[in-house]
Amino acid sequence: xxxxxxxxKCVPCEGGTQPLTRAEAIRQISDLRxxxxxxxxxxxxxxxxxxxxxxxxxxxxxxxxxxxxxxxxHPDIHISYSIVTIELWTHAVKGxxxxxxxLAAKIEHLLG
Numbered sequence: 001x002x003x004x005x006x007x008x009k010c011v012p013c014e015g016g017t018q019p020l021t022r023a024e025a026i027r028q029i030s031d032l033r034x035x036x037x038x039x040x041x042x043x044x045x046x047x048x049x050x051x052x053x054x055x056x057x058x059x060x061x062x063x064x065x066x067x068x069x070x071x072x073x074h075p076d077i078h079i080s081y082s083i084v085t086i087e088l089w090t091h092a093v094k095g096x097x098x099x100x101x102x103l104a105a106k107i108e109h110l111l112g
Contacts, residue, residue: 005031005101005102005104005106006109008102010073010102011099013093013097017092017097018093019043020042020097021042024096025042026038028098031105032104032105032108033108034049034108035047042095043089043096044087044089044096045087045100045104046085046086046087047085047104048084048085049084049086051083051084054081056082057079057082057084064077064086064107067103071099071103073099073100073102075103075107076088086104088100088103
Protein backbone atom coordinates (compact mmCIF):
# COMPACT_ATOMS: atom_id res chain seq x y z
CA UNK A 1 0.00 0.00 0.00
CA UNK A 2 1.01 3.60 -0.51
CA UNK A 3 0.96 4.05 3.28
CA UNK A 4 3.82 1.58 3.67
CA UNK A 5 5.70 3.41 0.91
CA UNK A 6 5.31 6.59 2.99
CA UNK A 7 7.25 4.93 5.80
CA UNK A 8 10.24 4.20 3.56
CA LYS A 9 13.14 6.44 2.58
CA CYS A 10 14.81 6.60 -0.82
CA VAL A 11 18.25 5.00 -0.78
CA PRO A 12 21.13 5.48 -3.22
CA CYS A 13 21.26 2.78 -5.89
CA GLU A 14 24.41 0.72 -6.04
CA GLY A 15 26.24 0.01 -9.27
CA GLY A 16 24.91 -3.11 -10.96
CA THR A 17 21.44 -2.78 -9.44
CA GLN A 18 18.85 -4.05 -11.88
CA PRO A 19 15.75 -1.98 -12.69
CA LEU A 20 12.36 -3.34 -11.73
CA THR A 21 10.72 -5.67 -14.22
CA ARG A 22 7.48 -4.71 -15.95
CA ALA A 23 5.55 -7.05 -13.61
CA GLU A 24 7.18 -5.52 -10.51
CA ALA A 25 6.41 -2.01 -11.77
CA ILE A 26 2.77 -2.90 -12.45
CA ARG A 27 2.45 -4.34 -8.94
CA GLN A 28 3.95 -1.24 -7.34
CA ILE A 29 1.98 1.22 -9.46
CA SER A 30 -1.22 -0.43 -8.23
CA ASP A 31 -0.27 0.62 -4.68
CA LEU A 32 -0.43 4.31 -5.63
CA ARG A 33 -3.59 6.41 -5.33
CA UNK A 34 -3.19 8.69 -8.36
CA UNK A 35 -3.26 7.51 -11.96
CA UNK A 36 0.40 7.01 -12.81
CA UNK A 37 1.20 5.96 -16.37
CA UNK A 38 3.83 3.31 -16.98
CA UNK A 39 5.99 3.97 -20.04
CA UNK A 40 5.64 1.32 -22.77
CA UNK A 41 9.19 0.12 -22.08
CA UNK A 42 8.48 0.11 -18.29
CA UNK A 43 11.39 2.46 -17.57
CA UNK A 44 9.43 5.49 -16.24
CA UNK A 45 6.20 6.45 -14.53
CA UNK A 46 4.45 9.78 -14.94
CA UNK A 47 1.38 11.53 -13.57
CA UNK A 48 -0.43 14.78 -14.36
CA UNK A 49 -1.62 16.88 -11.44
CA UNK A 50 -4.14 19.64 -12.22
CA UNK A 51 -4.52 22.81 -10.17
CA UNK A 52 -6.84 25.81 -10.29
CA UNK A 53 -4.16 28.37 -11.03
CA UNK A 54 -0.58 28.71 -12.18
CA UNK A 55 0.38 29.91 -8.69
CA UNK A 56 -1.12 26.75 -7.14
CA UNK A 57 0.84 24.61 -9.61
CA UNK A 58 4.08 26.39 -8.73
CA UNK A 59 3.34 25.98 -5.00
CA UNK A 60 3.03 22.23 -5.57
CA UNK A 61 6.28 22.18 -7.57
CA UNK A 62 8.06 23.92 -4.69
CA UNK A 63 6.77 21.29 -2.24
CA UNK A 64 7.89 18.50 -4.58
CA UNK A 65 11.32 20.14 -4.88
CA UNK A 66 11.73 20.24 -1.09
CA UNK A 67 10.60 16.62 -0.79
CA UNK A 68 12.99 15.53 -3.56
CA UNK A 69 15.88 17.18 -1.76
CA UNK A 70 14.94 15.44 1.51
CA UNK A 71 14.74 12.07 -0.24
CA UNK A 72 17.80 12.55 -2.46
CA UNK A 73 15.75 11.41 -5.45
CA HIS A 74 14.72 13.95 -8.07
CA PRO A 75 11.84 13.78 -10.56
CA ASP A 76 11.59 15.43 -13.93
CA ILE A 77 8.96 18.16 -13.56
CA HIS A 78 7.04 19.75 -16.44
CA ILE A 79 4.67 22.70 -15.95
CA SER A 80 1.98 23.79 -18.38
CA TYR A 81 0.04 26.63 -16.75
CA SER A 82 -2.00 24.77 -14.11
CA ILE A 83 -0.92 21.21 -14.97
CA VAL A 84 2.20 19.71 -13.42
CA THR A 85 3.55 16.49 -14.90
CA ILE A 86 5.85 14.49 -12.67
CA GLU A 87 8.06 11.89 -14.32
CA LEU A 88 10.04 9.42 -12.21
CA TRP A 89 12.81 7.00 -13.07
CA THR A 90 16.15 6.10 -11.60
CA HIS A 91 18.98 7.32 -13.78
CA ALA A 92 21.55 5.03 -12.13
CA VAL A 93 19.66 1.89 -13.17
CA LYS A 94 18.24 3.30 -16.43
CA GLY A 95 14.76 2.30 -15.33
CA UNK A 96 12.50 2.07 -12.31
CA UNK A 97 13.53 1.32 -8.75
CA UNK A 98 11.70 1.20 -5.43
CA UNK A 99 12.77 4.83 -4.93
CA UNK A 100 10.47 5.95 -7.74
CA UNK A 101 7.42 4.46 -6.05
CA UNK A 102 8.42 5.74 -2.62
CA LEU A 103 8.72 9.26 -4.01
CA ALA A 104 5.48 8.92 -6.00
CA ALA A 105 3.58 7.97 -2.83
CA LYS A 106 5.11 10.88 -0.93
CA ILE A 107 4.27 13.30 -3.75
CA GLU A 108 0.63 12.11 -3.62
CA HIS A 109 0.69 12.61 0.16
CA LEU A 110 1.57 16.29 -0.37
CA LEU A 111 -1.93 16.73 -1.80
CA GLY A 112 -3.62 15.30 1.30
